[in-house]
Amino acid sequence: MSEKIALNVSEQVRRGQVLSADCPSRTVLRHVTSRWGVLVLIVLQDGTLRFSDLRRRIGGVSERMLAQTLQALEADGIVRRVSHPVVPPHVEYSLTDLGDEISVRVVALADWVEINLPRVLAAKAG
């Protein structure tokens, strides 16, 4: 997973440069690794959810922050928002294909942190 792949020049130009301050890849990385973005991707891996379900499953998120997070991920094409024209309004969120792919990486990271938390806490104490 960590192996470096030699890139030819056209690949280097085409792909993003996350270490460069003005590359748009950095904005996307910030959205998917944002405080609540990470948790939204984790929860949506289980399937389509309504706003209120998302909010209930993510401990501590405010309505405002969750709405902002979903908006940014929707604009990146990572989250799909479907609004059903009924009364009362019924809005559902799910991962797009892009979102599916990236959530796998985010979940791998979060899983590592959860599973290795005892080692991190031991390192803190030591």
Add this chain to the structure above:
Amino acid sequence: MSEKIALNVSEQVRRGQVLSADCPSRTVLRHVTSRWGVLVLIVLQDGTLRFSDLRRRIGGVSERMLAQTLQALEADGIVRRVSHPVVPPHVEYSLTDLGDEISVRVVALADWVEINLPRVLAAKAG
């Protein structure tokens, strides 16, 4: 990588709960996915670096933000700080074993974003 592993109860209790607002795993996840934390982990994968080298390689980071980021990662046992008692001071940063393991996951995520940036930008435009 995304496969769910069934956990028995003791494992569920022992490991962190990143969806819970008061679990310390969430703080660690925030440090490694922070705006600059992600980029520090990526750059340190290449080996030991001095503060000034880190700052030069990470476009746009301020001295203050880089120092704060390194401090948090050091407290989590993810980054090792070695200060050589010479004049002028010579301070080096590297990944610990924990840091090595987590940086692999962070780099996998950043690589995905860099490589798939054209698809994300196309989704934004569409």
